[in-house]
Amino acid sequence: MASAEIYFEHDRWGRALAWSAGFHVGIMLALLVYATFVNRHTGEGWGAGGGGEAIGATLVSTVPLPANPAPAQNVLANESKGLTQSQPKIEEKAPDAIEIQGKNAKVKPKKKQETASTKQAQPEPEPEDNRVAFGEGGPVSGPYGTFSAAGAKGGFGFTGGGGDFGTRFQYYVRGVQQRISENWLKYEVDPRITNAQRVYVTFDIARDGHPSNVRVEQSSGVPSLDQSAQRAVQRVDSFGSLPSEYSGSKVSVEFWFDYKR
Amino acid sequence: MKYRLKWLFLIVGLSALLALGACKKKAAPPPPPPPPPPASPTASISVNPSSIQAGQSASLTWQTSNATDVSIDGIGAVQPNGSQSVSPTDSTTYHLTAKGAGGSQEATARLTVTQAPPPPPPPAPTVTDEDLFAQNIKDVYFDYDKSDVRGDQQSSIQADAQFLNQHPSMNFTIEGHCDERGSTDYNLALGDQRASAVKNALTAAGVNASRIKTISYGKEKPFCSESNEACWQQNRRGHFLYTK
Amino acid sequence: MKSTETTANSLQSAAYRNTILMYPKLLLSRMDEADRTSSRWCGSKPLVRALVFLCIYCLLSTVLLAQDWIKTGTGLGVEKVRMAVADFKPATADPQNTALLKTFNDTLWNDLDVSGVVELVSKSFYPLQVPGQPPEVNFMAWNAPPPNAAMLAFGNLGVTNGRLTVQGWLYDVKNTQSPQVLGKQYADTASDPAARLMAHKFADEIIARLGGGVEGIAETQIYFVSDRTGHKEIWAMDYDGSNQHQLTHLGSIALSPRISPDGSRIAFSGLTKNGWEIMMYSLELSRMVSFPHMGGTNLSPAWSADGTKLAFSSSRAGDPAIYVADNSGSGARRVTTGKGPDVSPVFNRKTDGQIAFVSGRTGLPQIYTMGVDGTNLLKLTDQGYAVSPNWSPNGQFLTFAWVRKYGPGDPGASDIYLMDIASKQWVQLTHDGGRNDFPSWSPDGRHIVFQSNRTGSLEIWSMLADGSKVQQLTFTGHNSQPNWSWK
Numbered sequence: 001m002a003s004a005e006i007y008f009e010h011d012r013w014g015r016a017l018a019w020s021a022g023f024h025v026g027i028m029l030a031l032l033v034y035a036t037f038v039n040r041h042t043g044e045g046w047g048a049g050g051g052g053e054a055i056g057a058t059l060v061s062t063v064p065l066p067a068n069p070a071p072a073q074n075v076l077a078n079e080s081k082g083l084t085q086s087q088p089k090i091e092e093k094a095p096d097a098i099e100i101q102g103k104n105a106k107v108k109p110k111k112k113q114e115t116a117s118t119k120q121a122q123p124e125p126e127p128e129d130n131r132v133a134f135g136e137g138g139p140v141s142g143p144y145g146t147f148s149a150a151g152a153k154g155g156f157g158f159t160g161g162g163g164d165f166g167t168r169f170q171y172y173v174r175g176v177q178q179r180i181s182e183n184w185l186k187y188e189v190d191p192r193i194t195n196a197q198r199v200y201v202t203f204d205i206a207r208d209g210h211p212s213n214v215r216v217e218q219s220s221g222v223p224s225l226d227q228s229a230q231r232a233v234q235r236v237d238s239f240g241s242l243p244s245e246y247s248g249s250k251v252s253v254e255f256w257f258d259y260k261r
Numbered sequence: 262m263k264y265r266l267k268w269l270f271l272i273v274g275l276s277a278l279l280a281l282g283a284c285k286k287k288a289a290p291p292p293p294p295p296p297p298p299p300a301s302p303t304a305s306i307s308v309n310p311s312s313i314q315a316g317q318s319a320s321l322t323w324q325t326s327n328a329t330d331v332s333i334d335g336i337g338a339v340q341p342n343g344s345q346s347v348s349p350t351d352s353t354t355y356h357l358t359a360k361g362a363g364g365s366q367e368a369t370a371r372l373t374v375t376q377a378p379p380p381p382p383p384p385a386p387t388v389t390d391e392d393l394f395a396q397n398i399k400d401v402y403f404d405y406d407k408s409d410v411r412g413d414q415q416s417s418i419q420a421d422a423q424f425l426n427q428h429p430s431m432n433f434t435i436e437g438h439c440d441e442r443g444s445t446d447y448n449l450a451l452g453d454q455r456a457s458a459v460k461n462a463l464t465a466a467g468v469n470a471s472r473i474k475t476i477s478y479g480k481e482k483p484f485c486s487e488s489n490e491a492c493w494q495q496n497r498r499g500h501f502l503y504t505k
Numbered sequence: 506m507k508s509t510e511t512t513a514n515s516l517q518s519a520a521y522r523n524t525i526l527m528y529p530k531l532l533l534s535r536m537d538e539a540d541r542t543s544s545r546w547c548g549s550k551p552l553v554r555a556l557v558f559l560c561i562y563c564l565l566s567t568v569l570l571a572q573d574w575i576k577t578g579t580g581l582g583v584e585k586v587r588m589a590v591a592d593f594k595p596a597t598a599d600p601q602n603t604a605l606l607k608t609f610n611d612t613l614w615n616d617l618d619v620s621g622v623v624e625l626v627s628k629s630f631y632p633l634q635v636p637g638q639p640p641e642v643n644f645m646a647w648n649a650p651p652p653n654a655a656m657l658a659f660g661n662l663g664v665t666n667g668r669l670t671v672q673g674w675l676y677d678v679k680n681t682q683s684p685q686v687l688g689k690q691y692a693d694t695a696s697d698p699a700a701r702l703m704a705h706k707f708a709d710e711i712i713a714r715l716g717g718g719v720e721g722i723a724e725t726q727i728y729f730v731s732d733r734t735g736h737k738e739i740w741a742m743d744y745d746g747s748n749q750h751q752l753t754h755l756g757s758i759a760l761s762p763r764i765s766p767d768g769s770r771i772a773f774s775g776l777t778k779n780g781w782e783i784m785m786y787s788l789e790l791s792r793m794v795s796f797p798h799m800g801g802t803n804l805s806p807a808w809s810a811d812g813t814k815l816a817f818s819s820s821r822a823g824d825p826a827i828y829v830a831d832n833s834g835s836g837a838r839r840v841t842t843g844k845g846p847d848v849s850p851v852f853n854r855k856t857d858g859q860i861a862f863v864s865g866r867t868g869l870p871q872i873y874t875m876g877v878d879g880t881n882l883l884k885l886t887d888q889g890y891a892v893s894p895n896w897s898p899n900g901q902f903l904t905f906a907w908v909r910k911y912g913p914g915d916p917g918a919s920d921i922y923l924m925d926i927a928s929k930q931w932v933q934l935t936h937d938g939g940r941n942d943f944p945s946w947s948p949d950g951r952h953i954v955f956q957s958n959r960t961g962s963l964e965i966w967s968m969l970a971d972g973s974k975v976q977q978l979t980f981t982g983h984n985s986q987p988n989w990s991w992k
Contacts, residue, residue, distance in 0.1 A: 063902070063923065063951075063970045063971055064719070064899070064949075064950050064951055064970075065621045065622075065951055065969060065970060065971055165573040165574075165575060166575050166576075166577075167680075167682070168680070168682070168683045170677065170679075170680065171586070171656070171677060171686055171714060171715055172714075173575050173577055174586070174715075174717075175714070175715065175716060175717030175718060176575065176577065176717060177577050177578075177717075178716070178717045179717035179718060179719070183899075185901075185927070187927065187928050198578075209718050235899075236718070237718075238718045239717055239718040240713055240714065240716075240717060240718030243686075245683070245685075246573075248573050251573045251574075251575060252573065252574050252575070253574070253575045253576070253577070254574065254575070254576045254577075255576075255577060255578050256576075256577075256578035257578060258578065406865070406868065406869055408846075443890065443892075444870075444892040444893060444906065444919075444942055444943075445760060445761070445942075445943075445985065445986065446760070446761055446804050446805045446818070446848045446849050446863075446892070446893070447846065447848055447849070447863060447865070447870050447892050449760075449774075449781065449802060449804050449848075450802065450804060450818060450820070450825040450846035450847070450848045450865075451846055451865070452802075453801070453802040453820045453825055453846070454820075454824070454825065454846055457820070457823060457824075474779075475780075476779070476780045476802075477780070477781070477802045481737075481758055481776075
């Protein structure tokens with residue numbers, strides 16, 4: 001566009017060209033400066049473990065156990081073990097951060113937002129605190145793991161046709177969540193990354209529980225993170241056969257991974 | 262009528278006797294037979310056993326004949342024949358005196374009393390190979406987690422090798438042992454290494470390898486069971502076992 | 506301005522768009538020309554609209570119609586399910602019910618309690634009325650405080666004419682629309698072991714459903730060494746310590762039992778008059794079966810996951826080294842070279858291409874890994890006294906016994922550790938003192954059984970793989986070297 005304007009303004013092209021070129025160079029420089037300085041991450045050493053030394057630390061991969069539940073708020077239902085517990089707990093691994101800022105929403109060009117606002121494919125960001133207190137939350141979002149049942153949160157029409165698998169078989173969804181989280185080896189991700197965008201992986205689960213057709217639907221921009229997410233799903237042999245009350249031949253899953261070191 | 266006959270015989274018999282007797286009385290009685298010359302008494306005495314230990318008893322036996330008065334010194338008058346159990350504390354000579362019309366006869370028997378029990382006969386003085394082995398072979402002790410022979414054990418090795426070379430017919434087994442700390446499987450392997458180390462040291466000193474077997478017991482057969490360094494050192498060893 | 510916005514929005518590059526927005530003056534100064542030229546160059550609004558519709562169409566075309574979708578992700582706090590396990594109710598009036606109910610209820614409770622998948626709500630919070638049949642379930646009594654449960658297991662048990670029948674259900678009490686997750690019925694001759702087995706089966710079904718497809722361990726076995734008869738022999742027991750019974754009757758010393766992957770044979774090391782040999786006991790035939798003698802000291806046999814190979818330590822060539830043979834004992838070949846006692850090999854259960862083992866080649870024993878052919882030797886620990894490695898079923902972790910600070914004179918307290926193979930980071934699992942050794946993974950990868958002398962007597966204990974729920978399993982004599990079955 002810039003060049004067209006130059007040619008159009010025939011009689012003033014000399015001076016305009018100079019201004020235009022100058023400003024364009026300035027913009028380029030500004031971009032370069034922005035890229036090199038503002039976005040650099042301080043590289044953190046990866047635990048100094050490569051050289052053959054064993055280091056004591058909390059594990060980066062997950063022992064396949066779900067976490068202990070958060071303490072109940074109800075005084076009557078408080079089941080704390082009190083002071084008599086003799087086994088010291090190892091420190092719990094920090095759960096994956098729940099980065100639910102706007103940047104984790106699916107990135108769509110702004111134009112589409114304007115013209116197709118009612119049909120956005122954007123899953124709503126989760127509320128900041130995912131942990132629903134016990135006794136609250138109702139059947140859809142139990143304390144053992146929330147998920148976005150498409151109809152409940154609003155989204156694309158396709159999820160409406162997606163049936164009520166999530167509502168009817170929440171325990172199965174939870175199991176899928178748990179198995180994938182256990183198998184996600186975060187140390188496979190490039191150690192220089194501390195934060196990344198959410199990566200979406202989709203796959204199918206056959207009747208016998210075997211995952212297939214694993215693909216990255218939306219990349220995080222970090223190839224090693226995308227790969228580690230894919231591998232997490234591929235490591236699972238079977239999630240358990242699909243519930244017998246479910247009549248479909250398979251279930252499709254969209255699973256997102258939030259990475260934070 | 263028989264009754265009267267019996268009385269008749271009786272009267273006749275008695276009167277006959279009287280008559281005879283009377284007759285006899287009148288006649289000089291025949292001279293009494295001359296007394297035979299009195300026989301000499303015999304005496305014999307014996308004691309059985311002839312030697313006893315203090316506190317034991319022996320049997321004294323005697324026989325006499327033609328004796329009317331038999332006595333034994335120390336006992337007194339005794340029957341002409343008899344036996345008696347005696348248990349003197351000291352050696353005694355039993356003196357028997359038999360007196361009779363024909364004279365007297367004496368006999369003695371000696372009973373020896375030993376004061377101390379006789380010592381048991383000493384065992385056959387031949388020493389077995391196994392004893393020799395046990396007396397002369399020294400076990401080899403190891404440092405913690407080590408299977409190499411340490412400096413101060415070299416002399417034991419050399420002494421053992423020397424002895425074994427002098428007795429080439431002796432075969433044996435070396436057992437490798439470990440102390441109670443540490444893990445079962447690893448200690449069995451370590452014990453195996455210790456036994457091998459001792460075997461190698463001996464073969465280097467000239468002992469024929471075919472005489473030597475090795476086995477490891479790890480910490481399965483300890484020599485002591487306290488939990489202190491003294492016991493642990495006792496258990497960390499290569500132990501020799503004679504196998505012929 | 507409108508055309509300016511059009512210009513801006515049609516640009517795909519966010520950065521470029523941003524910089525343009527950051528320099529409003531520039532834009533303003535160039536507006537006139539830009540407006541006219543861009544309009545002419547890019548074409549009219551209809552073209553832009555077409556682009557928009559094209560994009561919507563593309564998005565819509567990714568819809569897979571007639572397909573159920575689940576959308577979920579990490580970071581959503583996967584926690585243990587809160588489950589209530591109601592005592593099963595008697596279904597008949599048979600006098601045998603009482604004892605069998607107690608066995609069933611206790612076994613079911615314990616199986617779920619130690620599973621590592623669910624958090625059991627204490628019975629003191631339960632409502633007074635417990636259901637025995639689905640129509641009796643009062644959802645609100647269970648999903649609200651005090652129990653606050655997400656899942657409820659309930660059912661009934663009854664004996665009729667010597668036949669025991671158990672009906673069990675697992676209900677999602679927060680989902681009143683369609684609560685049933687499981688409904689099962691079991692029947693067998695009435696006996697205590699049958700009631701116990703039914704409880705194990707039901708617990709396994711529940712755990713498989715709620716644990717995301719991983720099988721439960723309630724029917725698995727543990728093999729171990731016990732000296733309670735006066736000699737160290739190989740014994741077996743259920744995973745929860747019940748049904749302990751003797752297998753071998755050698756009258757000598759039997760050590761380090763390892764069950765084959767198909768559960769048919771146990772390999773172990775036994776003392777003969779000539780030394781230690783690998784021996785084989787057949788569970789199918791209930792007797793010893795022959796296995797060739799190698800000479801030397803042969804220890805710590807280990808099976809490959811496909812059951813075709815055995816690795817073990819042998820000193821038949823002089824120095825204890827790791828050998829691999831096939832499962833009949835033939836074809837033994839040496840895999841490790843170099844000095845130093847090498848013992849306790851174990852195959853990677855996921856790949857069979859790797860072996861972890863213990864070597865004292867640098868002094869105190871340390872853990873190493875290598876390929877099955879002996880290449881790629883890697884040292885995993887670098888201090889202390891590390892022994893008895895065992896691979897996790899998913900191939901990611903090694904558990905082993907470690908005295909991190911070890912030396913002459915040290916009393917030698919050893920603990921069970923967990924190490925992530927790829928990153929070599931480790932976690933200490935036991936802390937309660939004593940000597941802890943010989944850890945062995947359960948087939949679900951969630952539990953570890955080990956030996957410990959923390960009570961003063963050497964016994965077998967189990968725990969979850971994060972070090973919690975430590976439980977003693979044996980109480981008689983001295984018991985050691987446990988090995989968990991493969992399934």
